[in-house]
Amino acid sequence: MNRIISKLCRSVAPLLLAPSLIALPASATRFAFDTPASTAAALNADGTPTTAPAVDPDNGFFHRLGRAYLADWAGHGPTTAVPQKDRRGTPTPLSSPPFPASDWPIGGTVTIGVPDGQTYPLMQAINQNRGVNKIYGFIEIGANGSTNNKSNAAKGILSNFPSAYDVYSNTVQLDQAVLYFEKIENTAQVDHFDWGYRLTLLYGTDYRFTTSHGILSQQLLIKNSQYGFDPVMFYLEGYFPKVAKGMTVRVGRYVSLPDIEAQLAPNNYSYSHSILYTVDCYTQVGVNATVKINDHWTVQGGISPGCDTAPWTTDAKLTGNACITYTWSNGGDALNTCDNSINDGKYAYNNLTAFYETWYHRISPTWHTDTEGWYQYMKDVPNMYWYDSGGLYANSAATPFPETTGGGVNLNFGAVCQDPRLLATKQSSRCFAPEWAITNYVEHSFWKNQASLNIRNELVDDIKGQRTGTPAYYEEHMVGFNFWAGSTITFRPELSYTHAYAKYGVTALNISPGASIANLESVTLHGPGAVIPTGLGKTQALTFATDIIFHF
Template sequence: MLAAIPLCATAQDLAQNASQEINGNASHAISQPYAPENSAPADGGQSQGSGQSAAGPAPAASSPQIPPQGLFTRLGHAYLEDWSPSPTATAAPEPTRRGTPAPLNSPPFPSADWPIGGTVVIGAPDYQTYPLMQAVNENKTRFKMYGWFDIGYNASTSDKGKYANAPAAYDVIPNSVQLDQAALYLERLPDTVQKDHFDWGFRFTSLYGLDYRYTTAYGDFSQQLLQKNNTYGYDPVMYYLDFYLPHIGQGTDVRVGRYISLPDIEAQLAPNNYTYSHSLLYTVDCYTQHGVNVTTKLSEHWTVQEGVSAGCEAAPWSKYAKLTGDACAGYTWTNGSNNLYFCANSLNSAKYAYNNISAYYLTYYHKINATWHTDTEAWYQYERDVPNLCYGLDPCISYGPNANIGANSGEITSPSLINGANGAQCNPLATHCYAPDYAIVNYLEHEWNNHHTSLTIRNEYVDDLRGQRTGTATKYSEHLVGLNYWVGSTITFRPELRLDHSYDKPAFDAPTGGAPSKTTQLTFAGDLIWHF
């Protein structure tokens, strides 16, 4: 599910060639010799016994030395070379890859491979270079430091509360501009192309911005959201080690730490997503897990995964940790153009706790031709014994998303309600109930403009039967048209137009402390991602 955004190969080649030219000239200026012995003087005079001219030794031809460039100057050149590569520069050779060819182009798409979480893509090389690392060491080491700033905006027909666009995400604050993400990655990827020796890797990702509201795990700085309800916050969204074992199957990756949950077309980190906002389906499922996950590539067709974690969005040291299993399998055919992926992402009792859902996914990826592809995902998920927000109320009212987070938690009286974990809207006579939801989403993608522009059409349907995931027990549809436009490979614009509708009751535009008042919401939104 994760893929980093590459700096174009021509930019790297240009920078390296320029560096070699500068270094060569400097070396030549330093070592330029006097005219050799027994050579004729430049003025045509006769050489003397010493072999030098009568006028004395000829001065060395000199060229001015180029002072070393500072880090920020080199960084600026890396951006300029990315945005306006020399027409005479030659692209770097394609890195070696083991297995089927990459189905997609990245950019303009988030990844060259179909998304898979909890692992590196076994057999795929490290395609990624970055402006910052180009400035530091010309991208010559396997250790990488990179990231981005993501600034978003939206204009919405909802305006009655600070987070009135919810349950839509991540443009949750209506009619605003905000810092969605400032992300910094430190990583080393294991080399999974080779099958000779053990290798290892790691990743540590820091995220600051509005979007921490969606990635927060209980026990990982979660007081920022669950106690203070801060608009902006910090989350160490990924910290893990990868151990690559080449002789198990066609290669096996063992991941230990906090990682993005295994299934999903979408991903939390901005460049890893087709669109600025996220589908309703993705907004309410499992984001991250703390645990151990083992991924084995059995053949060119089959990849299997199994693991254990502390549950969805719960740190192992927190009181809501639950021993949770996962089991997933992916089948690829037609030389990588089709992939079918089934995943039981969280297997435990699903008894109500902080985001303790059981979830089952089926995802299908299909490359139609060189410029079109489509992705479809369906799921069923649930929690058991969820406290009833409607206990003793007839009719039951809708409380809206995040109604029981932070300062609003005191407004809801229901038995055993956990701060930050929505209750359900059940039969008024029951104190607890079973709370399921199911959903399906489809992406249709097209690229053009020499891999610099893509079109996204997204349609989805969600039925939150008890309102436990979105805050309102209703059916939803969501329809989106969006663009991705790239300047080089380091700046991304993602405008979009989105229509949300709830069918059974209002679900949008909830005033603070009140029930939602709208069934339809239209938003024009977008963001700018600046990669470094």
């Protein structure tokens, strides 16, 4: 039987396969036998294959968002669909990325004369970057390993302090999750008034650096929470093109004017921050006007209730600020001079009278350097001696305590006015508390502007300990890198070394701020049976830290 079936198949097969006998094109026969039945069935009446209808790609929101990221990582990120005017003024001195911005930073205003060409993956998914109203943000996660080892978030022990933002040693943390709602006024045009706005919402450990007294500040100043929420910026801004080369007026809460680093995470060279940045003013609530006189001169002036203070608090003081920026070398150099807090300078929450000088210098297309120095002070600062005395002295005019919440938590450090080992008769009630600092960055871009080398060196002298809690001379050195995937992922590893030369034989690192001084005073007042300050902290620290920022 098998032989009969085999013989029959050999006889019929040539008839089925012969093109001349079934009158089908060779291509059609080959298609029918070489493809699956489902495909072979898609034939026209004459036997030719049909053309499959085009299938549109899935165009849902998340697919559009995914395609925006893939295009960005491939080097073909989206561009704005909003018509742009040409840039006015000098050319950009820097490349961004890898640097935070293509222009030298200036606080309290947008950069006048520069069109808003920024695009974001989220807006590409929403409306293909076709609008001037934008929603975007980022998530930053950081980690560090340090020779400091006494951090305890619940007790407010920041053993990496006065470094920021990596204050908690040997941890992984959510530093910043930030959402922006923004419209930037068109300052490249000179025809008509325009306006803009920004609302910035921040959650993470870094809220402790942005917090303003009176704006949800109980999270830090009463509860000392590790994580917190802060509406770090909320302002309206108007642009007046007919005033000189352009004027902006900003009203609301904004990042204070001076500083290389006074911005959120993506706007800084490195993950950690200089000590200078950690202990000076961060935000102000007020009004600030910026006038671009010409391509060389820009002047600024404003009023606020003071540094990091809301106008409805008892610490609020009418405070002025004034800055002037001179730019030369076709935009390659800029010198920014600021008096950031013009008032009586007397002790109140962060009421810092501060004078800043910042120089930005472009060395070559791939190298530049930024240098900042300041001198700041407060007058009539209460002597911490009385507060740290373990209840031996009452809060009075002769023995005043620094500001507290009433629950024993400092709102504002006092000063170590004299050697705390001296007798009470040698201690003053208040004193003048100054500090000075200088910080330098050296920056190099490489890898086709997708990476940078970051070197930071600084010196800080907290003469009376009013800013850090310990009278000490600090030196800090950092080397790090920025690596970018397109313009949406940033990875910033770094290694830093800090040395604190504290006074009176105490330590300033690996402790809660002020702890060594407080214990030293306790020993002085209560004898050798009190807690001995020796060994509480360290004088040197080595920290490896890194963060990753995911932009959306």
